[in-house]
Amino acid sequence: ELAELDRRHLLHPWTPYGVGDQLVLVEGSGVEVTDAHGNTYLDGRSGQFNATLGYSHPRVVAALTEQAGKLMTYALLGSSNEPAVRLAARLAELLGEPDGRTLFCNSGSEATEAAIRIVRMYHALRGQPQRTTVLSLADSYHGTTLAAAAMSGSPLAWTGCGPLPEGFVRVPTPGSTVRDRGEVRPGAEALEEAILAQGAENVAAFFVEPVLGVGGIRPLPAGYLRAVREICDRHGVLLVVDEVTTGFGRTGEWFAHRREGIRPDLLTLGKGLAAGYVPFAAVTTTAEIAEAFAADPMLGGLRHGHTTSGHALGAAVSLAVLETIEEEGLIEHAAAMGERLCGGLTDRLKDLEGVSDVRGVGLFAGIEFDTFDRATQVMLGCLRAGVIVRSEGPVLAVAPPLIVNAAQIDRIVDTLHRATTAATG
Numbered sequence: 246e247l248a249e250l251d252r253r254h255l256l257h258p259w260t261p262y263g264v265g266d267q268l269v270l271v272e273g274s275g276v277e278v279t280d281a282h283g284n285t286y287l288d289g290r291s292g293q294f295n296a297t298l299g300y301s302h303p304r305v306v307a308a309l310t311e312q313a314g315k316l317m318t319y320a321l322l323g324s325s326n327e328p329a330v331r332l333a334a335r336l337a338e339l340l341g342e343p344d345g346r347t348l349f350c351n352s353g354s355e356a357t358e359a360a361i362r363i364v365r366m367y368h369a370l371r372g373q374p375q376r377t378t379v380l381s382l383a384d385s386y387h388g389t390t391l392a393a394a395a396m397s398g399s400p401l402a403w404t405g406c407g408p409l410p411e412g413f414v415r416v417p418t419p420g421s422t423v424r425d426r427g428e429v430r431p432g433a434e435a436l437e438e439a440i441l442a443q444g445a446e447n448v449a450a451f452f453v454e455p456v457l458g459v460g461g462i463r464p465l466p467a468g469y470l471r472a473v474r475e476i477c478d479r480h481g482v483l484l485v486v487d488e489v490t491t492g493f494g495r496t497g498e499w500f501a502h503r504r505e506g507i508r509p510d511l512l513t514l515g516k517g518l519a520a521g522y523v524p525f526a527a528v529t530t531t532a533e534i535a536e537a538f539a540a541d542p543m544l545g546g547l548r549h550g551h552t553t554s555g556h557a558l559g560a561a562v563s564l565a566v567l568e569t570i571e572e573e574g575l576i577e578h579a580a581a582m583g584e585r586l587c588g589g590l591t592d593r594l595k596d597l598e599g600v601s602d603v604r605g606v607g608l609f610a611g612i613e614f615d616t617f618d619r620a621t622q623v624m625l626g627c628l629r630a631g632v633i634v635r636s637e638g639p640v641l642a643v644a645p646p647l648i649v650n651a652a653q654i655d656r657i658v659d660t661l662h663r664a665t666t667a668a669t670g
């Protein structure tokens with residue numbers, strides 16, 4: 246009955262017709278979810294990479310319930326609320342930016358959209374209104390709203406949605422074409438070439454994901470973000486790091502850009518922030534950029550945001566999520582489980598027929614197949630065996646909740662091995 250109602254009434258995001266209704270979930274606990282027929286599955290994709298603490302985590306449920314009975318919402322437009330203030334302060338602390346400021350949003354796409362507006366308005370306020378061009382990688386994904394889609398790589402994001410907002414230019418994805426004497430190319434020099442081609446005085450910002458997620462779970466080559474930071478500084482271009490998917494432990498660190506020791510000018514956050522319990526996202530920035538908006542002649546503040554920016558319930562849940570990650574040692578745990586996952590997948594799958602590549606970092610792994618069809622077959626094989634993974638084109642994404650244990654990792658690896666063998670046999 247639910248499947249029938251689903252087919253008649255739901256429009257699924259990013260799903261071919263007739264696929265989403267196969268898995269109608271009604272319950273979740275730990276890393277497992279149960280469908281309407283009572284079948285239980287190990288969630289190897291954390292919902293949509295967001296359920297980092299799994300389902301029904303008692304601490305998060307308690308925080309959610311307590312806040313709902315206290316102050317459900319209060320807008321940050323001309324007022325404030327306690328959880329939003331505490332969360333913004335906690336994020337500044339976590340990021341090592343003592344005066345860092347946060348704008349809250351409701352989704353990763355909104356965080357991207359906000360960051361685009363912030364960088365353009367910032368340059369305009371600083372007397373450089375022509376600095377509007379936004380650069381991004383050719384295989385990036387930054388969201389589904391019009392400007393976020395216009396800067397995303399895949400034609401799936403923007404074909405047929407025009408006219409698109411202007412001022413978005415793609416930069417070749419590093420390591421995407423040739424490997425020359427061990428050096429990954431193209432590297433960051435492609436960004437500098439793009440900046441010079443546009444005229445540095447016209448470029449507002451470069452947006453980058455530390456691991457290309459929708460673009461195939463591709464970690465950026467070591468050193469790339471550091472080189473990019475230097476290039477942006479040389480040309481007055483702001484660096485926006487999109488950690489909507491990679492933030493909050495997914496890669497075995499609080500934030501993936503930390504590995505490179507860089508400080509972004511803006512950071513977009515989503516998914517793991519509220520661990521999927523409520524829609525919640527954020528853009529953080531430096532005091533210097535945030536202060537510039539005091540001089541806005543029309544408002545004397547930032548002309549951007551939403552009714553529910555900094556929703557009290559979302560902020561309270563996010564605070565509980567951050568506390569849980571810290572107190573349960575989930576960053577270190579994710580790093581250890583990530584090694585087991587990426588090591589296991591590499592050992593067991595890399596040389597199988599039909600597998601082109603196995604890669605990943607932390608609990609964010611990708612198996613690239615020779616065809617989209619084979620990836621789909623393996624995904625369906627895993628589903629029949631009770632393990633959910635997600636296909637991003639020919640790549641299967643494996644990203645279980647951070648609370649996953651060693652036996653569950655081994656089950657995911659075994660299941661993928663068996664499904665891949667069956668799909669190629």
Ligand code: PMP
Nearest residue numbers: 352353354386387388458489490
């Ligand atoms: N940025 C990245 C890197 C993402 O992976 C996504 C979502 N997959 C988004 C932004 C958009 O987030 P949302 O789906 O919450 O709008």
